[in-house]
Amino acid sequence: MEADSSLQDRVPRKRRKMQRVTMMDVAKLAQVSPSTVSLYLRKPAAVSPAAGQEIARAISTLGYVPNLVAGGLAAASSKVVSIIVPSIRNAFFAETVSTLQAELAAEGLQVILGHSEYGEDQEEALVRTALSWAPAAVVLTGLSHSTGTRKLLQASGVPVIEMWEIGGKPIDMAVGFSHPQVGASAARHLLSKEGRSIAFLGARMQEDHRAAKRASGFAEEAKRAAEHVTCEIINHPGAATVEAGSLLLSRALQQIPDLDGIACSNDLIALGALFECQRRGIDVPDRIAVVGFGDLDFSASCIPSLTTIRPSGDLIGKEVARLILAGIHGEHPTGASRIIDTGHVLVERRST
Amino acid sequence: MEADSSLQDRVPRKRRKMQRVTMMDVAKLAQVSPSTVSLYLRKPAAVSPAAGQEIARAISTLGYVPNLVAGGLAAASSKVVSIIVPSIRNAFFAETVSTLQAELAAEGLQVILGHSEYGEDQEEALVRTALSWAPAAVVLTGLSHSTGTRKLLQASGVPVIEMWEIGGKPIDMAVGFSHPQVGASAARHLLSKEGRSIAFLGARMQEDHRAAKRASGFAEEAKRAAEHVTCEIINHPGAATVEAGSLLLSRALQQIPDLDGIACSNDLIALGALFECQRRGIDVPDRIAVVGFGDLDFSASCIPSLTTIRPSGDLIGKEVARLILAGIHGEHPTGASRIIDTGHVLVERRST
DNA sequence: AGAATTTATCGTAGCGCTATTATGGGCGCA
DNA sequence: TGCGCCCATAATAGCGCTACGATAAATTCT
Structure with a gap:
């Protein structure tokens, strides 16, 4: 079990031996060379069935666990x-x-x-x-x-x-x-629902470039569609959470009193917006239509169920x-x- | 041509060299031995400042990236x-x-x-x-x-x-x-709110042993507290989702018409239950009190905000x-x- | 049958690094 | 001025495995 470390100057160099069972042990027990064991492990079909069986038995007898670190070094990948x-x-x-x-x-x-x-x-x-x-x-x-x-x-x-x-x-x-295309899809959808004062609610867009691209795709599509459409992008510097969604909706309503459609860069934000509407007695979708992004777990089940863009993660x-x-x-x-x-x-x- | 290799093994075997820059290269450029480079990398304080600087310069000049696979093998961990x-x-x-x-x-x-x-x-x-x-x-x-x-x-x-x-x-x-203690806390809390017909809504409890333990802690506490309390455990075999929460609440109401308190093994389930209550016009918490588990992102922001048990992941x-x-x-x-x-x-x- | 393959197996040199021992030069102390 | 001691550095031996060729054995082809 334990080695006394006091009186041993036998071997030139003592190296910590930690690995209990090596491929060599398997090879010995199976009466083949280590190369064959290695080959068997990588391409079982390349060794004869007899040898294969013998090796398999040895592996399970010894409880051999290959050392992938050594393997990775030898294979250079x-x-x-x-x-x-x-x-x-x-x-x-x-x-x-x-x-x-x-x-x-x-x-x-x-x-x-x-x-x-x-x-x-x-x-x-x-x-x-x-x-x-x-x-x-x-x-x-x-x-x-x-x-x-x-x-x-x-x-x-x-x-x-x-x-x-x-x-x-x-x-x-x-x-x-394409994230701009996602934003554009959201904008088109809102416009198709008679949205005229729409906004994109995003979080952390100074760092999250993809969210920022969804936002700009949204804005561009809105601009392209019609000139009597007003469109705002509103950013929350913190993380995309439900609470951020509530805050963002409040800010959006402040900036755009006749807001009638929002796209959110994340379903969590959309859910927060939904809650905020509920709190304020704003009807969704009649007064404000909401589009999310992500199709998260709750999106089909919330009230009202959330129109969203599914990116298929x-x-x-x-x-x-x-x-x-x-x-x-x-x-x-x-x-x-x-x-x-x-x-x-x-x-x-x-x-x- | 060169095939004659029978009695001369002069030419060393060709091995795919893939690593571009090794510690050896760094050592050469810095004019120290590889050991010193290794030492510097592991314990910078152990080498002289002069040598350290030289090594650091060599590393950045060559763009050296240490090979942790080799390191792991040599260090046996x-x-x-x-x-x-x-x-x-x-x-x-x-x-x-x-x-x-x-x-x-x-x-x-x-x-x-x-x-x-x-x-x-x-x-x-x-x-x-x-x-x-x-x-x-x-x-x-x-x-x-x-x-x-x-x-x-x-x-x-x-x-x-x-x-x-x-x-x-x-x-x-x-x-x-302790998961039973979590269940017990939830039960005590519901009972303290005058709950008399309570239920535990869980998902995947046949596999998720921890959820099952929360459920049994809940049931035991309910039993211990008073004999005029009825308590049920309801399981959804699928994953713990918002939708499962809605289903579970429906089943609970079916089984226990005078249900007045539920504990959920997951805030997602609780959220689903909340939505289902909203759909059915059941007042939370007046008619049914809801306790969740997890304190997820939305739990503080949903309507009504969710009483929950925070496990501090x-x-x-x-x-x-x-x-x-x-x-x-x-x-x-x-x-x-x-x-x-x-x-x-x-x-x-x-x-x- | 003997040559030319094919097939299964083996031997061995590293992969790039770390741990351990060895070494040499500078220093304190008498 | 000399002795030992420490500190910084170097030399060396693998870590366990895979790739590469070589070799032996089995098979097929002239």
Whole structure:
């Protein structure tokens, strides 16, 4: 059990031996060479059934757990995918990460998670550590990154996937949808419901570039549609929460007394706006129509049920996984297939 | 040509060289030995300021990114913490993971994420892969695990922290709170509001043991309090969503016509119940009082604002991080300090 | 049958880094 | 002036595994 550390000068150098069972042990027990064990673990079909069985038995007898760290070093690429999102607390990204993790786990890939908190410098630091793991791929959120981040990634040669946004030039590959188009869809929908004084309620738009793009897409569509339409963009500097939604609606009503339609950059904000309307006795959708974004858990069930734009976070996760796995299997997508548009869907419910 | 290699093994084997800049390159440029670079990276104070500066310059000139895989192999323990939660989509765990990730990142530790989806076998598989990374610690959710999982972890010698639950015998360390006590608190609160026909609305309780424990704590407290109190536990087999909350409330009213108080195993369920009451014109809290669990984003802002029990997921994250970091710094907590009770707080609002 | 393949298995050199011991030069103290 | 001691730095031996070629054995082709 324990080694006395006092009277041992036998061997030239004592090195901490921690790993209990190594591939070598398995090989000995199975009476094959370590290479064969390694081969069996990676491509079971390449070894004879007899040897395979013997190895499998040895593995289970010894309770062998492969050391992926050593494997990653030897193979010069570890079975890890690094994912960097602004915040996992955000239900959008939670969904994507969850799907992605599940898809990758099925192929034996691990997910390493990082939160940039919408900070480019923080993101760069995360990318740096991510690359320290020689990951099979790096997944980032959005297309806006510091030049340092881009350089690091380009120099590394690791496949990079930017998700949740398309419409710019990706570092390598991109999976997502156009945020200006989402804003435009929301505007068109409100205008189709006779909206004439409309507003976009967003949060943290100074940092959340994607929300800002939805807002500008919204404003542009409103401007394009008709000149007798007034349109405002209202930002809450803090996080996108239900409470922020209530505050934003109050501010919107103050600025635009005849407000008749709002689009929110997040369903949580929309829910807060809905609550605020309820408090003030404002009828939704008769007096004010509300469009959200995200189609979160509660959006179909709230009162009134929320018209919202569904970005399909799980589809993004699936597509990202597909690209990563294709890359691992040697198929490197080229040209237009390096950018995947997952689109968006406007789900019409009672709030408009 | 060059195929003649029978009796001369002069030419060393060609190995794919992928890493662009290694520690060796840095050492050369800085005119010190690789050991010194390594030492500088790990304990900057141990090298002379002159050498340190030289090394720092070399690192930035070359754009050196340390290879943590190699480091992990040499050090026999990687700078990785593996976290396994049922689902990151659940706002509770998202909060904890987010906090934990931030705290650990500050100390240079990476988070590897896995989702068990409330399955013990799936959890065991995740633990197995987790251990392949020789992680600095493994974090699990709850105290219920397969015997295989327990064995694997015990045999590995890796620090293990079980979070979000205490009250049983942890594998190694635990940070969380007592779920039966949460249920009891909810029951006491409802009873203090003159509740006489109360119910616990839960989801997925066949798999979510912690929710089940809250339910049984609730029922026991109700039974203990008075015999003229009727108490039911109602389960929805699917996920804990707002919609499930509406369904559960409907079922509760069917089973208990004079229902006057409910506790929900999750604020989403509570919100659904609130919506259903609104739809049916049932006054909350006058006719039915509602207690939630989680104190989610919307709980303070909904109508009526939700009385709920706050489990402080971020505090759990912080404490878990503290234990892990203590372990890394060599301080191994012993005895009672291996179990940390983060408690719970009942936040009284308008719904009761 | 002998040559030319194919197939299954083995031997071994690192992957890039850290831990440990070894070394040498500067310093205090007598 | 000399002795030991400490501190900064260097040398060295792996960590456990995979890739790459080599080798032996089995198979097919002339």
